[in-house]
Amino acid sequence: MVRSPYVEVAGREGVLGIGKKYKELYILYRCIPLNETRDGRDWSLFTRMKLEPDYDVVVCGAGPAGIVAAVQAARAGARTLLVEKSGILGGTTTLAGVNFPGLFHAWGRQIIAGIGWELVERTAHEEGRPLPDFANYNGFHSRMQVLVNKAIYAGLADEMVHDSGASVLFHAMPAKVERDGEGWSLTLCLKEGLREVSAHVLIDATGDANLVHLAGLPLSRGESKQPGTLIMHAAGYVFEDLDFAVLEQAFVAAVENGEMLRSDFYAKTNPVRGFLRAKGNNAMHVIGVDGETSQSRTDAELQARRAMLRIIRFLRKQPGLEKFHIESFATECGIRETAGIYGETCITLEDYVTGRVWPDSVCHSFYPIDLHSCDGIGIDIRPLEEGVFPTIPLGALLPRDSRNLIVAGRSACGERMAQSAYRVQASCMAMGQAAGAVAALAAGQGCELREVSLSDLRELLSRHGAIVPETSHLTDEISAEVETSILRTVEV
Numbered sequence: 001m002v003r004s005p006y007v008e009v010a011g012r013e014g015v016l017g018i019g020k021k022y023k024e025l026y027i028l029y030r031c032i033p034l035n036e037t038r039d040g041r042d043w044s045l046f047t048r049m050k051l052e053p054d055y056d057v058v059v060c061g062a063g064p065a066g067i068v069a070a071v072q073a074a075r076a077g078a079r080t081l082l083v084e085k086s087g088i089l090g091g092t093t094t095l096a097g098v099n100f101p102g103l104f105h106a107w108g109r110q111i112i113a114g115i116g117w118e119l120v121e122r123t124a125h126e127e128g129r130p131l132p133d134f135a136n137y138n139g140f141h142s143r144m145q146v147l148v149n150k151a152i153y154a155g156l157a158d159e160m161v162h163d164s165g166a167s168v169l170f171h172a173m174p175a176k177v178e179r180d181g182e183g184w185s186l187t188l189c190l191k192e193g194l195r196e197v198s199a200h201v202l203i204d205a206t207g208d209a210n211l212v213h214l215a216g217l218p219l220s221r222g223e224s225k226q227p228g229t230l231i232m233h234a235a236g237y238v239f240e241d242l243d244f245a246v247l248e249q250a251f252v253a254a255v256e257n258g259e260m261l262r263s264d265f266y267a268k269t270n271p272v273r274g275f276l277r278a279k280g281n282n283a284m285h286v287i288g289v290d291g292e293t294s295q296s297r298t299d300a301e302l303q304a305r306r307a308m309l310r311i312i313r314f315l316r317k318q319p320g321l322e323k324f325h326i327e328s329f330a331t332e333c334g335i336r337e338t339a340g341i342y343g344e345t346c347i348t349l350e351d352y353v354t355g356r357v358w359p360d361s362v363c364h365s366f367y368p369i370d371l372h373s374c375d376g377i378g379i380d381i382r383p384l385e386e387g388v389f390p391t392i393p394l395g396a397l398l399p400r401d402s403r404n405l406i407v408a409g410r411s412a413c414g415e416r417m418a419q420s421a422y423r424v425q426a427s428c429m430a431m432g433q434a435a436g437a438v439a440a441l442a443a444g445q446g447c448e449l450r451e452v453s454l455s456d457l458r459e460l461l462s463r464h465g466a467i468v469p470e471t472s473h474l475t476d477e478i479s480a481e482v483e484t485s486i487l488r489t490v491e492v
């Protein structure tokens with residue numbers, strides 16, 4: 001039997017015995033093809049996605065960087081595949097519940113726009129949530145972040161990727177990466193087994209440089225890592241009624257007797273108060289974790305949930321907190337730091353805090369230096385000086401000695417302190433747009449990423465709404481020097 005492309009609801013009317021209203025609904029539904037909803041989109045190509053044998057651009061990882069990279073590459077005309085290990089777009093924003101991306105504005109003006117901002121602004125608009133007053137920056141960065149509703153954000157991300165023409169493949173991970181002429185052969189691990197696809201350019205937006213590692217290139221790993229955090233939403237108490245002197249004392253005793261870990265509440269002073277005031281949202285640390293491998297990631301998830309259980313058991317015993325409970329918690333433990341690439345350019349702390357502009361700067365970044373202590377207690381936060389607008393060079397996204405492979409997001413090359421700032425979501429989105437644009441240009445021109453002219457890249461980015469740092473004040477000689485040194489590295 002050939003299935004009608006229209007929603008089949010015939011017969012229900014009789015069964016449910018619903019009157020006129022249902023009849024009207026029925027007529028409405030009959031007009032909508034099965035795969036086409038009233039938003040006018042034909043989701044069939046997206047939802048019944050067929051994996052093609054080859055693509056211009058394959059992006060692995062669909063966090064802030066990967067979504068934007070895929071949308072940009074596809075909007076620029078590249079046949080693009082976005083591969084994601086989980087079942088949702090958004091990465092840390094949705095999976096780890098960090099649904100407060102920032103910062104798109106610095107010192108009262110917008111410095112990151114384009115596709116990432118489009119997604120964030122559309123989410124706020126659809127939810128009806130007013131945007132912060134960006135003109136009124138007083139150095140308090142968290143007020144400049146945009147709280148996004150995760151449900152709307154994830155749905156809109158699906159729509160934007162769909163509308164761009166990119167294909168998305170969930171529940172898949174790269175298993176093997178091999179050079180194939182100018183491009184790449186990528187073996188993907190799917191639920192049904194291994195499948196090979198080829199691509200002219202690979203974009204590594206895994207946040208952990210997983211593709212770069214699979215391609216056999218070295219990664220930089222610090223001796224210690226910033227802690228992770230399990231985002232929770234706690235309820236069942238009246239904050240104002242709590243006796244914090246008693247609670248803080250109970251916590252000290254619980255840490256001493258091994259019932260709690262000091263890092264379970266991360267504030268340096270008044271840790272219980274800090275956790276309860278934040279209602280558990282981004283207020284605990286999981287120390288000694290990494291997220292680069294499946295094994296270390298497993299360890300992080302288990303440690304995070306053990307901490308959550310400790311917190312519940314401890315707090316429920318305290319006066320005023322008998323009804324304390326966790327209403328919701330993130331699917332994954334949020335990971336701040338894993339491995340970075342050795343790039344053509346390394347962003348130093350000095351570069352970041354002085355707002356260095358490189359000849360190949362492709363986007364801005366803006367955030368205080370924000371290093372969470374490895375022991376899990378407190379954060380080293382250093383606001384930038386007024387008027388500083390840091391930038392990200394293309395060279396920080398290009399792994400040394402690689403061809404047609406680029407990273408976007410938190411694994412870009414930089415010193416640890418600089419990374420602690422440019423790892424934030426708006427910066428990752430801006431890097432994603434630059435990576436998607438240069439990948440589309442390289443694929444379209446059949447050349448290597450480093451052969452793409454910077455002016456073509458800047459023009460494409462600007463056409464797609466991105467804000468590209470002003471570099472005209474840098475001399476032509478410096479630009480030429482940078483271009484030749486990049487090409488020289490590739491020839492090695």
Ligand SMILES: Cc1cc2nc3c(=O)[nH]c(=O)nc-3n(C[C@H](O)[C@H](O)[C@H](O)COP(=O)(O)OP(=O)(O)OC[C@H]3O[C@@H](n4cnc5c(N)ncnc54)[C@H](O)[C@@H]3O)c2cc1C
Pocket residue numbers: 060061062063064065066083084085086089090091092093095096098100101102103145172173174205206207208210228229230282333334335336408409410411423424425426428
């Ligand atoms: C607790 C916490 C609080 C934070 N607070 C803020 C904040 O206030 N504001 C802010 O802007 N930023 C904040 N950040 C930082 C920010 O969220 C991340 O650094 C940022 O999301 C990194 O983006 P990304 O795209 O590089 O990687 P991710 O967001 O990590 O996305 C990577 C994606 O790739 C997928 N993936 C990973 N490996 C593979 C693979 N091998 N194959 C296929 N898919 C893969 C993952 O599932 C994920 O979807 C915070 C981070 C944490 C953990």
